[in-house]
Amino acid sequence: MKKNLKKRLKQYSFIWFLLPMILLFGIFLVGGILQVFWESMGHIPALGMNRISVDAYVDIVQEPNFLINMSFSLVLALISASIATITGVLIAYGIYLSKSKYIQVLIKKILQMGLMLPYLYMVLLVILSIGKTGFLSRLLYQLGFIEGIKEFPELVYHPYGFGIILVFILKGAPFVALFTLNILNEINTGYGEIAKTLGGNHSSILLKIYLPFLSESIVWCASILLVYQIGSFEVPFLLGTNEPITLSSKLYSLYIHSDIQTIPKTMAMNIIILIISTITVFLYSILLKTIMKGGKNYEKKQ
Amino acid sequence: MKKNSKFLLLLVTGIFVFFIIIPFFLIFLLSIFSSYRYPNLLPVGFTIEYWKNLLLHNxxxxxxxxxxxxxxxxxxxxxxxxxxxxxxxxxxxxxxxxxxxxxxxxxxxxxxxxxxxxxxxxxxxxxxxxxxxxxxxxxxxxxxxxxxxxxxxxxxxxxxxxxxxxxxxxxxxxxxxxxxxxxxxxxxxxxxxxxxxxxxxxxxxxxxxxxxxxxxxxxxxxxxxxxxxxxxxxxxxxxxxxxxxxxxxxxxxxxxxxxxxxxxxxxx
Structure with a gap:
């Protein structure tokens, strides 16, 4: 019996290797969220607040701009994540199809450069290229299309968040493209060739053969992008206008300029963002999966 | 279709060149030129002040x-x-x-x-x-x-x-x-x-x-x-x-x- 137990323990010894990760996630991620949750309920013993209430949540939801800001952040993130995903997959497929090794390497290098740049630098690049005094505006002036700075539209600090979306797409598309390309290269090329001999064109092969294969990883990429974009504060903070403002930027300013009385409100905001983003990502990933698995059903019918 | 995928590649490269390569070049120029007035396409007024400041005094x-x-x-x-x-x-x-x-x-x-x-x-x-x-x-x-x-x-x-x-x-x-x-x-x-x-x-x-x-x-x-x-x-x-x-x-x-x-x- 004792020997058996020892054997069993040895069999499961690999679990110890997971321990550092579990500790790291457990202390900082789970612990952090629990801490935030307690403080959002107004339970901060260090400051003498001991009662438990949901006043802070009610306060936030009743704010006049809450719904506008919430939908602004969600729409912004959904649009940019979707466009980035679609562009990324198309770029990957384009590279995959191209025969020339030179073009493949060149585009891959450019994509790697895009991936390597932090979001802050992408902000700088976007301001310099399509800002009101950016390169595009100057180019159009020199070519005589516009007659002054006033005629060039405000693209970056636009209330609809064009600049923010552009930064997210420029950062997101290379991520999706390179990730997809890695998996595309692993897929057996036989499927595509069979489909070609049966008369499929490039777009139908992509939709009906490669997409179902890629769906898992594309959904994963798109979800990560979506969460990042909901949670990013610096890009909307630097490129956004005062109103509407994304929830994360709002959370940041609440957290930085908080006094003791507003701590529960800040933390409640935090929990609300967490819940909203979890629900959104869950629904988004299910939707994406259904859309992409459409090709698979077709296969089964055949 | 083959033409389309080539076109796509060209388009993507164009976009990335526009948004990444050109501003990069501009950033480099901005770090060695002092003045970048509006209608000028490229900055003027060569200076090494920024680099000197950053490397020596910062x-x-x-x-x-x-x-x-x-x-x-x-x-x-x-x-x-x-x-x-x-x-x-x-x-x-x-x-x-x-x-x-x-x-x-x-x-x-x-x-x-x-x-x-x-x-x-x-x-x-x-x-x-x-x-x-x-x-x-x-x-x-x-x-x-x-x-x-x-x-x-x-x-x-x-x-x-x-x-x-x-x-x-x-x-x-x-x-x-x-x-x-x-x-x-x-x-x-x-x-x-x-x-x-x-x-x-x-x-x-x-x-x-x-x-x-x-x-x-x-x-x-x-x-x-x-x-x-x-x-x-x-x-x-x-x-x-x-x-x-x-x-x-x-x-x-x-x-x-x-x-x-x-x-x-x-x-x-």
């Missing part, structure tokens, strides 16, 4: 540079160790094939970073390690470990169990097997993971800014005020230094791993 730069390197390396190495350990156990147990395990080890990436970091910050204050290097490194580890685990899984998967079994029948103990068999096979993955984590750690702004409490300056926190004040001359110089550092790390790793193996799986 003590923050050297601090920021060394902080970036130290934090990046420490976070990279630590996350690679934690991630590869987790990967080993996930591969050995076969859990890596389940979707739930992917959800488990990528969970920090599925929580909005602002919310995540504020929670982490509270924990750091509670453990009284806020405003320290440890806090920044631990915070970065939280978002880097998922990437390291992913790389680790793909490398552990590639090691055939038969090789280990042969080693075992020849009488090697597990430490010897790890040192002489697994480690050499994993080495390209380890190097790549450290490098990727280094780059990602340096790219992070919010975590560094929050956990450092403004007292620990890195290259990305150094850039933020310049961007906010639209000071593109100084911002450009910092950006170039940052980019040179990143490119060196990136291409060294890429060439190392191309030499070492033909397996380019995770080298984006």
């Amino acid at each position: 003590s923050l730069l050297i601090k920021a540079f060394s902080n970036s390197v130290v934090i990046g390396l420490a976070a990279g190495i630590a996350s690679t160790i934690v991630g590869f350990m987790a990967a080993k156990s996930l591969v050995k147990s076969g859990w890596f094939q389940k979707k739930r395990s992917l959800l488990f080890y990528t969970i920090p990436l599925l929580i909005p970073s602002t919310s995540l970091f504020i929670g982490v910050h509270l924990m750091m204050i509670r453990l009284s390690i806020a405003n320290s290097y440890t806090a920044i490194i631990l915070t970065h580890m939280l978002i880097l470990v998922p990437y390291a685990t992913n790389i680790g899984i793909s490398y552990f998967k590639a090691i055939a169990p038969e090789i280990k079994e042969i080693g075992q029948t020849l009488g090697a103990n597990s430490w010897y097997l790890f040192r002489r068999l697994e480690l050499p096979l994993l080495l390209p993955g380890l190097v790549f993971s450290v490098a990727l984590c280094f780059l990602l750690s340096n790219s992070d702004f919010f975590g560094t800014f929050l956990m450092g409490g403004g007292s620990i300056v890195t290259l990305s926190t150094l850039l933020y005020p310049y961007l906010q004040n639209a000071d593109y001359g100084n911002g450009g110089t910092v950006a170039i230094i940052f980019l040179v550092l990143h490119s060196i790390v990136f291409y060294l790793t890429a060439s190392y791993s191309n030499q070492k193996t033909k397996q380019r799986k995770y080298l984006y």
Whole structure:
């Protein structure tokens, strides 16, 4: 019996290797969220607040701009994540199809450069290229299309968040493209060739053969992008206008300029963002999966 | 259709050239020219003031540079160790094939970073390690470990169990097997993971800014005020230094791993 137990323990010894990760996630991620949750309920013993209430949540939801800001952040993130995903997959497929090794390497290098740049630098690049005094505006002036700075539209600090979306797409598309390309290269090329001999064109092969294969990883990429974009504060903070403002930027300013009385409100905001983003990502990933698995059903019918 | 895909490639390249290459060139020019009035296409007034100021009179730069390197390396190495350990156990147990395990080890990436970091910050204050290097490194580890685990899984998967079994029948103990068999096979993955984590750690702004409490300056926190004040001359110089550092790390790793193996799986 004792020997058996020892054997069993040895069999499961690999679990110890997971321990550092579990500790790291457990202390900082789970612990952090629990801490935030307690403080959002107004339970901060260090400051003498001991009662438990949901006043802070009610306060936030009743704010006049809450719904506008919430939908602004969600729409912004959904649009940019979707466009980035679609562009990324198309770029990957384009590279995959191209025969020339030179073009493949060149585009891959450019994509790697895009991936390597932090979001802050992408902000700088976007301001310099399509800002009101950016390169595009100057180019159009020199070519005589516009007659002054006033005629060039405000693209970056636009209330609809064009600049923010552009930064997210420029950062997101290379991520999706390179990730997809890695998996595309692993897929057996036989499927595509069979489909070609049966008369499929490039777009139908992509939709009906490669997409179902890629769906898992594309959904994963798109979800990560979506969460990042909901949670990013610096890009909307630097490129956004005062109103509407994304929830994360709002959370940041609440957290930085908080006094003791507003701590529960800040933390409640935090929990609300967490819940909203979890629900959104869950629904988004299910939707994406259904859309992409459409090709698979077709296969089964055949 | 063939024409379409060529057109697509050209379009993508065009967009990226416009948004990445041209502004890059502009940043470089802005760091050596002082005046960039509106209708001019290119800046004028050659000056080396920005570079001189930054390199000679700005003590923050050297601090920021060394902080970036130290934090990046420490976070990279630590996350690679934690991630590869987790990967080993996930591969050995076969859990890596389940979707739930992917959800488990990528969970920090599925929580909005602002919310995540504020929670982490509270924990750091509670453990009284806020405003320290440890806090920044631990915070970065939280978002880097998922990437390291992913790389680790793909490398552990590639090691055939038969090789280990042969080693075992020849009488090697597990430490010897790890040192002489697994480690050499994993080495390209380890190097790549450290490098990727280094780059990602340096790219992070919010975590560094929050956990450092403004007292620990890195290259990305150094850039933020310049961007906010639209000071593109100084911002450009910092950006170039940052980019040179990143490119060196990136291409060294890429060439190392191309030499070492033909397996380019995770080298984006």
